[in-house]
Amino acid sequence: MPGVRRNTNAVWPPSTVPPNETEGERLARLEQEEQAKRTSDAIDSQLRAERDARKKSSVKILLLGQAESGKSTMLKNFQLHFAPNAFTAESEAxxxxxxxxxxxxxxxxxxxxxxxxxxxxxxxxxxxxxxxxxxxxxxxxxxxxxxxxxxxxxxxxxxxxxxxxxxxxxxxxxxxxxxxxxxxxxxxxxxxxxxxxxxxxxxxxxxxxxxxxxxxxxxxxxxxxxxxxxxxxxxxxxxxxxxxxxxxxxxxxxxxxxxxxxxxxxxxxxxxxxxxxxxARVHTVGPEEHHIVLETAFENGKVWTIYDVGGSRSQRAVWAQYFDDVHVVTFMAPISAFDQFLVEDSSVNRLADTLELWRQLCSNRLLENVEFILFLNKLDILESKIKAGVKFVDFVTSYRQRPNEAKHIAKYLLEVFKGLHVQHSPKKRVVHPHLICAIDTRATAAIITQIQEVILLKALSSTNII
Known part of the structure; x- marks a missing residue:
């Protein structure tokens, strides 16, 4: 270009060595560069492993629910049940x-x-x-x-x-x-x-x-x-x-x-x-995609992909992006939240919000052929609140004169969720409901064993194998 003087003696790429560098500074710089390379290589390796797992994935599960409904806890239960060796190896992290x-x-x-x-x-x-x-x-x-x-x-x-x-x-x-x-x-x-x-x-x-x-x-x-x-x-x-x-x-x-x-x-x-x-509790900002390489004898080496999507109101808009090509929707409903309110809107009861989310999912035509698994979670906290004297009917007036006991409340809520599913589903389908306390790993493992067959049959039917 006219008016621009070019330096024909410039060396490319430019040197990263600082001028007047001492031997000690040089060794420290080289160690930092090596450390950065090792970190970069470790991250690249992790990304390659995730890409490979994504290619081999045979089952896709969408994990949905309100914020703090127990989605991450249930995910860890899946990992512990189906890939115990990998779960244990990661425990130190x-x-x-x-x-x-x-x-x-x-x-x-x-x-x-x-x-x-x-x-x-x-x-x-x-x-x-x-x-x-x-x-x-x-x-x-x-x-x-x-x-x-x-x-x-x-x-x-x-x-x-x-x-x-x-x-x-x-x-x-x-x-x-x-x-x-x-x-x-x-x-x-x-x-x-x-x-x-x-x-x-x-x-x-x-x-x-x-x-x-x-x-x-x-x-x-x-x-x-x-x-x-x-x-x-x-x-x-x-x-x-x-x-x-x-x-x-x-x-x-x-x-x-x-x-x-x-x-x-x-x-x-x-x-x-x-x-x-x-x-353990760690709050993840944004949706996550998890790949579980199964270690069970029957399905050893097969991969399940679980999408854990944020449950706050601001994050629910992205849920629909994950509806395509998913086999099973697992919905977490925290039934202990009957006396709590959303942080985004303190006038909205958390249980009412969960029921509305469930209604929207049941009525969504993109999910009409998807199997639904419903977990009514945090039964232990519900029991603690009722024992402490909290009256369920004070927050859920439709409960009327029923006994203020956890087992009766849980049964009532189970019927409410099942009724919404029947009323709003585009076509007849089966819902698989379970009452759980997700932090009770032993009891949850028994339930996961029960639903494993449901998930596998749905995945096979979608590939026309059965």
Missing amino acids: WRPIIHLNLVRHVNFAVGIVSSDESLRPSSSGSKESGSSNDEVRRLCIKLSPLKRVEESWTKYISGPDHAAIASHAEDGTVNNGSLAPPRAPEVYVRSGQGWRGLMRFRRQSESAPRPPEVVEDEQNRHILAACASDIIAFWQHPKVQRIMEDRKIGLRGEPGFFLDDVERIAAADYRPTPDDVVR
């Missing part, structure tokens, strides 16, 4: 998630308790009450290092953009509208299984120099182990339990709750059990 679940609940509880007015010094209080309050305040101070541990593990799991991930996540629910009790914060990661591959890669080579984040992770584990006895003393303290009860904060009903297992989980040699992994 869940260890930081489980530790972060625990630490977040500790910090959340400490924040609630330390800000409670009853803990403030008062001249009118008894000596016994003052001593108890002093003890709780001391425990809160001794647990303060866990705040930094939480920040560190959040970055370790979510990456440097963890704040941006969380700010774009819109899943979640609240109890009783805008006057809801506060809840512990979620653990957020982007969609895709890259975070698990990265966790495995960080620890796969004992001989290679350990990245700084791995060293920091080990330091966090030591801090957690050192705080274990104080966590137990804090959580079991009558004053703490009374404050949580007065504030109507039920942490035991939240996903990722491990405060009753501190001694085991905070131990230096802790290894996650299958039940721990199933109970």
Whole structure:
């Protein structure tokens, strides 16, 4: 081009070596470049494996339901049941998630308790009450290092953009509208299984120099182990339990709750059990595609693809993209949510929203030839709420004079869901309903065994084999 002077002596590609680089700086740079290459290769390998699995997939399952309905927990039950060896091999990748679940609940509880007015010094209080309050305040101070541990593990799991991930996540629910009790914060990661591959890669080579984040992770584990006895003393303290009860904060009903297992989980040699992994909570932003390579004798090597799609209102628009070429829809209905409301709209009851979602799915003509499996989930939490004195009819007036007992409520809801399916399906078809508690892996395994034949027969019929 006229007016542009070309440098005919330029070297391409330009050198990445900084000028005046010392020998120590050179070695450090080479190690960083090698580390980056290993990370890139590990991610490429994971992507190739996913592409290969996608090509061989024989069964496609769509996992749907409201936010916090138990979709991810059910997915892990599928993985545990059909690919136990792969599930076990991946369990260590869940260890930081489980530790972060625990630490977040500790910090959340400490924040609630330390800000409670009853803990403030008062001249009118008894000596016994003052001593108890002093003890709780001391425990809160001794647990303060866990705040930094939480920040560190959040970055370790979510990456440097963890704040941006969380700010774009819109899943979640609240109890009783805008006057809801506060809840512990979620653990957020982007969609895709890259975070698990990265966790495995960080620890796969004992001989290679350990990245700084791995060293920091080990330091966090030591801090957690050192705080274990104080966590137990804090959580079991009558004053703490009374404050949580007065504030109507039920942490035991939240996903990722491990405060009753501190001694085991905070131990230096802790290894996650299958039940721990199933109970662990990580909030994925965006839809996910999972490939399960079956290890069962009858179908060894075959691949099931499960699509786990977000359940918040903002994410439901993408559901229809997954309706094509799917064999089975598995719908999760959290029946314990009868007294809760959507975070997106505090005027909408969660149970009413779930029933409306179910009605829309049943009436969708794109799914008229698809098998439906209905899981009425969180039966254990429903039972706990009813035993605590919550009246179902106060939130579901159509229940009328029926007994306020969990088994009667569950039976009633089962009939309601089945009735909607019959009323709104474009043509006659069978629905397979089950009452479950998805975190009960043994009971859920028995149900998965029952529905396995249903899924296989539907997949075979779609290929004209039967």
